[in-house]
Amino acid sequence: MTTLDMAAVAISNGSVALGGRPVLRGIDLAVAPGDFIALMGANGSGKSTLVRALVGLRPLVAGEVRLFGTPLEQYDDWSRIGYVPQRATAAAGVPASVWEVVAAGRLTRRRLLRPLSRADRAAILDALEVVGLADRRRDAVSNLSGGQQQRVLIARALAGEPELFFLDEPTAGVDLPNQQVLADTLAQLKSRGATVVLVAHELGPLAPLVDRAVVLRDGRVVYDGAPLRDHEVHQPWFAEPHTHHHHHDAGTKQTDHVPHVGSPIDRPRGQNR
Amino acid sequence: MSPAELFALPFMQRALIAALLTGLAAPAIGTFLVQRRLALMGDGIGHVAVTGVAIGLVTNTSPTWAAVVVAVLGAVLIETIRERGQTNGDVALALLFYGGLAGGILVSGIDGQSAASLNRYLFGSLTTISAGDVIVTMVLSIAVIGLSVGLAPQLFAVAQDQEFARVAGLQVRAYNLLVAVLAAVSVTVAMRTVGLLLVSALMVVPVATSQQLTRSFRTTIAAAMVLGAFASVGGLVLATFASYKANVAPGPTIVLLALACYVVAWPIGIWTRRRARLSEPFAEGQIPVHEACDEHPHAHGPGCGHLAVPHDDHVDYVHDGHRHAEHGAHYDEH
Structure with missing residues (x-):
């Protein structure tokens, strides 16, 4: 057995073109079971396209994707896969309750024309509790905030009790407290032994969870190895020059621009506004 | 008859x-x-x-x-x-x-x-x-x-x-x-x-009518079916009674009855959504991107008595434990 067969998900020499324009070129990547990997890179570097190719939403023009050792074309055990698409909202044209959206994630394990079994209900409720929205299950998703809707989408993926998660920018446009809840949720998944492929522009509170970082630039893998800090991903040799500045990097010891001043204005670390 | x-x-x-x-x-x-x-x-x-x-x-x-x-x-x-x-x-x-x-x-x-x-x-x-x-x-x-x-x-x-x-x-x-x-x-x-x-x-x-009042998909589709049946049977009955007096076609009567239900449901929907919004707590822990500080009679400048700190492309002034940065006519918290 090669490492490609052992991997939870693997892509070899994968290329994707959108409208004739190459977006991914010769990607080789294998994710071992239980790994938490972060796909990083600037906008337009192809990280979302890579995830979409891995779950079969984008056809490959060359190369091969294998899920749990099975080529994607023959793969049909979708209950092992949980996908959180990049979406601004979980709502559609008709009201839907949080419970109903999360229950849709259970379809991978339900047969046609059967009502929800007790196990289905337990899994849906468990998924809602993991993301901390069990008390809002009867509310319409459109009444939730953006961060809460993102958590609904994660709960939907959780409800199918998958082993391999693909999360496409779950923290985009989500405020810091909600990002923290997301981080706690993903930490729980990780402790349950799930394999996670996370697409993120910036990791923020998710940083401590990452085992391995993969940085894409112009559709190629330019870095694959130990986790990077957000700051390092934007080094000139990875992506476009570092054009924006961070005011503070939460959770990390970083020398601030404020010189050290004694009392009375000294404050505990982390509140240095 | x-x-x-x-x-x-x-x-x-x-x-x-x-x-x-x-x-x-x-x-x-x-x-x-x-x-x-x-x-x-x-x-x-x-x-x-x-x-x-x-x-x-x-x-x-x-x-x-x-x-x-x-x-x-x-x-x-x-x-x-x-x-x-x-x-x-x-x-x-x-x-x-x-x-x-x-x-x-x-x-x-x-x-x-x-x-x-x-x-x-x-x-x-x-x-x-x-x-x-x-x-x-x-x-x-x-x-x-x-x-x-x-x-x-x-x-x-x-x-x-x-x-x-x-x-x-x-x-x-x-x-x-x-x-x-x-x-x-x-x-x-x-x-x-x-x-x-x-x-x-x-x-x-009927769907537009029912979604004024519902929060879940299941109740929306059920209520829409009830409303649709009510409108078509009701429209037919109305048209039948009206036909004693004038030539009334059932089709348009059904559609107008369905629309009348919508007209009734619409203000109720607005009212309930308004109430739902009022009962919502404030969004938890939002971090303002741009936080302007309150009244600020003092004008910071070189030698004003506050500690000046270079911060990227501008200068912050340490002010009772926060940092103020000049932004147009007011000061921002940095």
């Missing part, structure tokens, strides 16, 4: 059965169309069905079955153009919309007599339904109701988020085609009740 005698007449009972079933079936499938933001798809299919009816009339075959066949073909075509082509759903609808209506009028014009009977299908004629028609209506609408309620979890997932549904292993294309075909069937079922030109109203207006 007293009302009791009138409702005892066989043609009246056939009309009531047809109205009840189409009132249940049209909103059932209409909910999925509205969910996918294709509310006008029923209208597009209705126009395509005009061609089918005209072909049936001209060739002296059953207009209903001809309409079913042409409407299903049209619906599949709309779905295919929408999915495969560069054209979006809106434009695909418009193409079929005009093609169907023009084709119907052209074909019916070939045989001079059928233009008048085409009217019956354009605006509905509940009271001319034969016993055979009622059986066809019953079979088709029960099939539509059964499939759209029985497959509701799958159809819901596909309409809510197609990409997620595909990764969940659902046959998204097959379910999309099923919705299109069911919509076409319910259009042809409802054409005898409200007519092809108004058919979309029975698929969309």
Whole structure:
């Protein structure tokens, strides 16, 4: 057995073109079971396209994707896969309750024309509790905030009790407290032994969870190895020059621009506004 | 003739059965169309069905079955153009919309007599339904109701988020085609009740009404079906009573009754949503991106007595434990 067969998900020499324009070129990547990997890179570097190719939403023009050792074309055990698409909202044209959206994630394990079994209900409720929205299950998703809707989408993926998660920018446009809840949720998944492929522009509170970082630039893998800090991903040799500045990097010891001043204005670390 | 005698007449009972079933079936499938933001798809299919009816009339075959066949073909075509082509759903609808209506009028014009009977299908004629028609209506609408309620979890997932549904292993294309075909069937079922030109109203207006007041998909579709049945049976009864005084067509009465329900539900919906918003707590822990500080009579500057700290491209002034940065006429917290 090669490492490609052992991997939870693997892509070899994968290329994707959108409208004739190459977006991914010769990607080789294998994710071992239980790994938490972060796909990083600037906008337009192809990280979302890579995830979409891995779950079969984008056809490959060359190369091969294998899920749990099975080529994607023959793969049909979708209950092992949980996908959180990049979406601004979980709502559609008709009201839907949080419970109903999360229950849709259970379809991978339900047969046609059967009502929800007790196990289905337990899994849906468990998924809602993991993301901390069990008390809002009867509310319409459109009444939730953006961060809460993102958590609904994660709960939907959780409800199918998958082993391999693909999360496409779950923290985009989500405020810091909600990002923290997301981080706690993903930490729980990780402790349950799930394999996670996370697409993120910036990791923020998710940083401590990452085992391995993969940085894409112009559709190629330019870095694959130990986790990077957000700051390092934007080094000139990875992506476009570092054009924006961070005011503070939460959770990390970083020398601030404020010189050290004694009392009375000294404050505990982390509140240095 | 007293009302009791009138409702005892066989043609009246056939009309009531047809109205009840189409009132249940049209909103059932209409909910999925509205969910996918294709509310006008029923209208597009209705126009395509005009061609089918005209072909049936001209060739002296059953207009209903001809309409079913042409409407299903049209619906599949709309779905295919929408999915495969560069054209979006809106434009695909418009193409079929005009093609169907023009084709119907052209074909019916070939045989001079059928233009008048085409009217019956354009605006509905509940009271001319034969016993055979009622059986066809019953079979088709029960099939539509059964499939759209029985497959509701799958159809819901596909309409809510197609990409997620595909990764969940659902046959998204097959379910999309099923919705299109069911919509076409319910259009042809409802054409005898409200007519092809108004058919979309029975698929969309009850859904729009019920979603004013509901928070979940299940209650939306159930309430839409109840409202649809109420509007079609109620509209027929109203039109029957009104027919003592004047010539009132049931089709438009049904649609206007459905719209009247919407007019009642709309302000209630606004009021309940307003109340729901008021009871919401403030969004937890929002971090303001741009936080201006309150009254600031003191003007910071070199040598003003506050500690000056270079911060990227500007200077912050340490001020009682926070840092102030000049921003136009005021100071920001940094």
